[in-house]
Amino acid sequence: MTAGLLISAPASGAGKTTLTLALARAYRDRGLKVQCFKSGPDYIDPAFHAVATGRASVNLDSWAMGRDAIARLAGRGADADLVLAEGSMGLFDGVAARGASGTGATADIAEMMGWPVLLVIDPSGQAQTAAAVAAGLRDFRAGVTLAGVILNRVASPRHEDLVRRAMADADIAVFGALPRHAEISLPKRHLGLVQAEEQAEVDSLIAEAARFVAEHVELDAVLQSARAWSPHAAAGGPGVTPPGQRIALARDAAFSFVYPHMLEGWRSAGAEIVTFSPLADEGPDAHADVCWLPGGYPELHAGQLAANSRFLGGLRGFAGTRPVHGECGGYMVLGSALTDADGVRHQMAGLLGLETSYAKRRMHLGYRLAELAAAMPGHSAGARLRGHEFHYSTILAQPDTPLATVRDATGAVVAETGSRRGLATGTFFHLIAEDR
Structure with missing residues (x-):
């Protein structure tokens, strides 16, 4: 026992x-x-x-x-x-x-x-x-x-x-x-x-x-x-909806913040996960139907990411026909530019207009409840998603159409709404569970 x-x-x-x-x-x-x-x-x-x-x-x-x-x-x-x-x-x-x-x-x-x-x-x-x-x-x-x-x-x-x-x-x-x-x-x-x-x-x-x-x-x-x-053996998976059937997942030292139960939930629902390394200048799998960029430490690798043309070109080409979603650091890389802690501005993928900076650190921390204004991979408009936000970047611009109405744990609306443009979407929070 x-x-x-x-x-x-x-x-x-x-x-x-x-x-x-x-x-x-x-x-x-x-x-x-x-x-x-x-x-x-x-x-x-x-x-x-x-x-x-x-x-x-x-x-x-x-x-x-x-x-x-x-x-x-x-x-x-x-x-x-x-x-x-x-x-x-x-x-x-x-x-x-x-x-x-x-x-x-x-x-x-x-x-x-x-x-x-x-x-x-x-x-x-x-x-x-x-x-x-x-x-x-x-x-x-x-x-x-x-x-x-x-x-x-x-x-x-x-x-x-x-x-x-x-x-x-x-x-x-x-x-x-x-x-x-x-x-x-x-x-x-x-x-x-x-x-x-x-x-x-x-x-x-x-x-x-x-x-x-x-x-x-x-x-x-x-x-x-x-x-x-005496726990009951787990019946089925964690009960989370995968963003697609074949998921191209960025995975390396710059993109590693994914809750383990999310990946297990995707696999349990029948999805296939194919990883790629932006730091190794790899693009998303050409046969995937969705690309997911998790958070991590892109600010520590911003210069290398900006110079990796195969990664950025592959990502832009993928987003021309299929959905791409970024969480926190992944969202920042989907944006137009990221300024590192030394004040150096690096061009990012430009799939969204988001611009962030680590030159002046500002902590964003707390639970988030989002009601989607439009669909994102795996979730339809109106879905309520629970997640958590934790980063030290300053938001310089977030000009695209808001993805969701996002509230903190007290119910107060926060400015980090996420955004969408074409087939690209992004959020500052990391998804933990659907609000069912």
């Missing part, structure tokens, strides 16, 4: 991702089948999960997904010995207004799935107060159960003893303490972690983290704290 745990923290930056990867690999090394999930809209962490476990990881998002969709996706853990779900931000952090089945908070998934919460507590700058924080999280919401805590970045044996005593007084189990001086971490980038495929050494980093955690954490006690869980 499968057992489940959800790894969370009081806030971002406590070490959830590193601990999740380390525990997943440590249990895999013991011969267990470990299934990871990621709570919330994160397209980077699931790739690291897959490296740690050898199994594909997907997102579970209570704002964007209904309960049935979450249950279908979680069903992939039916044959695992252990589920480790990684939370996002703090345990109860979500948006103000409820979405498809919740606010996007990690606690929603914990309650929905019945997985106890393993808290990562960073007691830097405090001691007994860390126990008060843990106790407050334990008691904040009925239906969310605390398994115990792992302390991260502990300053000294005396510091650890003070925190452990306070946790014991609060009847909170401490499964281990990780010394501050020996912290294992993964590289950072402006949108979060560097992507797993960018790091040749990522497997060895995870292996080292697993050895470190195994030395300082009671792995048997953590495993015993997981709750037995």
Whole structure:
């Protein structure tokens, strides 16, 4: 029978991702089948999960997904010995207004799935107060159960003893303490972690983290704290509509931000995905009936993309007869120009009039609910799509016909409407689910 745990923290930056990867690999090394999930809209962490476990990881998002969709996706853990779900931000952090089945908070998934919460507590700058924080999280919401805590970045044996005593007084189990001086971490980038495929050494980093955690954490006690869980095996795919039958998908270091469940959903619905690399100056497959450019880091490769004539010519030729859609970074490349962080302006495909700049960074972050004013690949006019937007570009021009009315999680209309021209469409948000 499968057992489940959800790894969370009081806030971002406590070490959830590193601990999740380390525990997943440590249990895999013991011969267990470990299934990871990621709570919330994160397209980077699931790739690291897959490296740690050898199994594909997907997102579970209570704002964007209904309960049935979450249950279908979680069903992939039916044959695992252990589920480790990684939370996002703090345990109860979500948006103000409820979405498809919740606010996007990690606690929603914990309650929905019945997985106890393993808290990562960073007691830097405090001691007994860390126990008060843990106790407050334990008691904040009925239906969310605390398994115990792992302390991260502990300053000294005396510091650890003070925190452990306070946790014991609060009847909170401490499964281990990780010394501050020996912290294992993964590289950072402006949108979060560097992507797993960018790091040749990522497997060895995870292996080292697993050895470190195994030395300082009671792995048997953590495993015993997981709750037995009997998921239904996934019936069918994630329930998302593919944009076409044969999909030319841009896929390389500049175009890699795709939620894993979206690609699985397309394949489950019978679609064929043919990847190509714009950075290698490849154009979309000539036999595809739709081209999809996901987000990624095009701003880091803008000069190379602008110089790749086979890619740009192939994309323009494709868009003359068949639909092309771009998400976030892909949308920017479909536009007229992209200015990089150094202020250099690079000509892009020109299929849309969008012009963006990274010379002056401006963060755009949050859930998005779009009602399409016109059709886009896979979705008809009037469809309601749930997604998430996260980028640091400044929009200099968005002159084409708006693709949708786009609102944030509070219902307020946002300016990033997406746009359309001919057979080209684009959105700043990454699609997560259809609003059914």
